Amino acid sequence: MADIERKTTTQQSKPTTPVDSVLAVTPPVTPNATSTAAHRLVSEIREIYTVLSGLSSLAPSEQVNSLLTQLVNLCVVPYSTEFTSYFFRIPGIESLCSNLRPLCSEAEGELEKFWAKRMLNDLSSKYNSAI
Structure with a gap:
């Protein structure tokens, strides 16, 4: 008769993966109000960044003003x-925040330039009309 090796019940039921590695796997976090709102905020900021970064100029305009107002209101x-x-x-x-800073800085500079030109033009007009 041939020798037949039989596994004991204990040998058959041993897990092939160590318990430590199974327990190390963390399931995804269930979204809550905070995480949902935070991801929504990131999405809104990212959308604003995408549009701003695609514009040829950040000088004051209806679109630039609207986007920057939205960004300020979010922040x-x-x-x-x-x-x-x-x-x-x-x-x-x-x-994303690091990439937004230079865009906002450029837009702020354009806004200052816009108002400086406007004030100089107003002063020039007043001066010329007084002469």
């Missing part, structure tokens, strides 16, 4: 510490 809202902390942990947000 001046008082957010909770929990929300802010979650928001800044979203991958890509630091890069």
Whole structure:
């Protein structure tokens, strides 16, 4: 008779994957109000950035003014510490903010230039009419 090797019940039921590696896998986080709102905010800021970065000029115009007003309105809202902390942990947000800063700076410079020219033109008109 041939020898037949039989596995014991304990040998048959041993898991092939160590428990430590199974427990290390974390399921995705269930969205809550904070995470949903934070991701919505990132999406809105990203949309504004995409449009602003595609414009040929950031000089004051209806579109530029509207986009920058939207951005300011999103940023001046008082957010909770929990929300802010979650928001800044979203991958890509630091890069998005870093890319937005020079655009906002350029737009601010264009706005200052617009008003400086307007004031100089007004002064020039008043001066010329007084002569």
